[in-house]
Amino acid sequence: MLREIGVSSVEELFHDIPERFRNARFSLPPPLSELELKKELAQLANLNANLDDYACFLGAGSYRHFIPSVVEHIIGRSEFYTAYTPYQAEVSQGTLQSVYEYQSLICQLTRMEVSNAGMYDGSTSAAEAAMMACAITSRNTVAVLATVNPTYRDVLDTYCRGKSLSLVALESESSSLPADCACLIIQQPNFLGYFEQLDAYVQKAHDAGALLIAIVDPTSLGMFKPPGDYGVDIAVAEGQPLGIPVSFGGPYLGIFACRKEYVRRMPGRIVGKTVDVDGNPGYVMTLVTREQYIRRERATSNICTSQALMALAAAVYLAAVGKRGLRQVAELCYHKAHYAARAIGKLKGYSLVFPQPFFKEFAIRCPVPPSQINEVLFRERIIGGLDISHLIDNGMLLCVTEVNTRQDIDRLVKTLGSS
């Protein structure tokens, strides 16, 4: 090959790199063979307390749900996972049609009119929705309800500072919206688990000429009223609960759906159905003039590589559980969480913080700091709830889903009672 190229060594091919920078020193550990690699990484994996061996009651934006094996098997097909963005539609119909299925399923689930092909995660979806609302309304203030997940608010803050937008926290229902408000962002159910008066907020936002962005829990929609039925303008969600493992925080999936009139303002990829030259149906990426590779600095977002494989997982999950299954999952979460809450509420020193209806997460007040309680729980192979004592005195946020058995819940309650 060198001869064909007309050089005598590979080094010659690097002659454009100035001499002084070439042959930099790299101090790296010696390489591992496949056998050694598997061993070393298994050792690292074994240093972690994996949740297959623990009862876990953490939620707060990442949720353990049952994942049918079929999901892993389908996304594990290398025709899906070793492809890239479907730039050549003729040999990417598998990805493209799956995205069309995903978009359709998300619309059915949320009762919104259009969905894109997915964003990075729930919080970046919310931030992009805020940017989009500012572009639509030509306004520069983003209002966020104080009960939105604090990490989402942090991400919103980062994005807003970047774009010099002001981010205003709305403390309660009675607070009024700031002038120049582009959107109001609320979470349903909220970070603390309970349901907000979403209709009132939609009204409030619309009265002020602002858009209402709702962050929803996709699993809750198996049972609870979807954002489309509230007249929400943009619905975003963390898609991880739909067939994606908790994986220490990623990769996840940002669900992003909105009213049809805003489709040309949407960030991210969108797949549309069309026909080929023979009149056969097929799928392509469409509305690409919104995207960075065509529109550069005037694009609706900078997003390029997203989380396509995770969108496929969500589509397969939704199809596998289907109409009946999603409702069943939601009801299991609801009843188990309420069973746990009732039992904990009866324990001496413990109380439920909020009286409002909730889905699968709820805040409790503990008799002692939650960090102490979590240590006791951990010794019993239970991972307790999120410590929210910075928000609520001795507060803990618990999450119960269908993967928590009655035995797990009873063990939790018993250990709480004795600590």
Add this chain to the structure above:
Amino acid sequence: MKRHCLLPDISQPGRIGCSLPDLDVPSGDLPPEELLRQELELPEVSEVDLVRYFTALSKLNYGVDTGFYPLGSCTMKYNPKSHEDIARLPGFTALHPCQPEESVQGALELMYRLQEYLTEVTGMDATSLAPLAGAHGELAGLLMLKAYHEGRGDKARTKILLTDSSHGTNPASVAMCGLETGVVASDASGDLGLKNLESMMTEEVAALTLTMPSTLGLFDPKINEIAQLVHERGGLLGGDGANLNALLGQAKFGELGFDYVQLNLHKTFSTPHGGGGPGSGPVCVRESMVDFLPTPLVTGDNGRYRFSSPPRTIGRIATFHGNFNVMVKAYAYARSLGPKELKRISEDAVLNANYLKEKLKPYYHLPYDRTCMHEVVFSGKKQKAKGIATLDIAKRLLDYGLHPPTVYFPLIVSGALMTEPTETESKETLDNYIAAMKEIARDAEENPEILHSAPRNTPVRRLDDARAFRQLDLRWEIKSQKK
């Protein structure tokens, strides 16, 4: 199963594709009626039908495991299977991001070591793994440099210079940070025009961002002069490190004068692209910018690892700690590479690209005829003269069972064919591609119709983009069957 069907077509009332447990606790009161959903219309599909449906779809796809995938700028290298197995260990997948740090020491150690590894490979001082893709890393880099200048009390620097060959995400990221772009034109040899830079590098300029090597697959020999000029004028030099593959084991961004660089682990570090993600886009920075890194970082102290947040961080850019499971694969890849193997990657990638360049040069116009790095950009100019579009060439490649190069990018090469073979391809694979490209060049002369009407051997033929755009059909709908 019929071709062209969708999920609603294989849905039958009462079916389900998995089995769920019964409720094992007493059920309580239902929430107020007004909170409840009236109807839920999702498909009802059996497991076997679901598997067959998606298996059929997968067969319509082309991946790296299917064949040669020289999609320029995307580094479609082969992804070792062992990494997939490793990433599926429950000790990595069944970890909640909010678990106590003591219970996830292995995960934190892995992140810490990957940070260290990337810091060393790029010659920088620190790395944050938080960004979720390349463009997300670009955004982080720009937010950091904004914070850096503002921290020095310099608020006038609101402009970012980029080259005309830069990737679309570069200017789009600039816009997301509320900054302006200035485009520095390339010179005749495809490098940055130093004279142009000289005149544009004013006190309004916060940074120049460069892709290194460039999207033309070229290493700019004036990098030292460029870095000096930018720094002398008070700006920073930012790097788009999507093309790191060409520099592995050769040169370091830090030594070349870059202040920060974002990497694409889904390219260089061999994590599969997933049909468009997930990726991971770490940012590596020099000392002066360490304090601004996005949160979280992992710090290690006497074998204990914990999350930390830099003192003047730009903040949180994603819900949790980054695409952890992608990091596992990237780390597995990194651990299989010592300094020698690392260098071998860039050598083979550059050798393969130059081989393609020499072999195809007689047949396709080569706008920058010089040694290339990991990719070579041809143009369809010769064929265009015969009425053949670059798109026709790409579509004809599909008939050979090959994936085409990236087309029509970078924008400064008209009808570009941006070809990146990567290091994992053998000479035989390259020769097979070369033979196909030669035949296509010949057909362009002698049998143009075969190109215009390509592809013929694919699951669908050329699709009507205009119709997709005009008659938006973005979903199916199952209407509720309420009584």
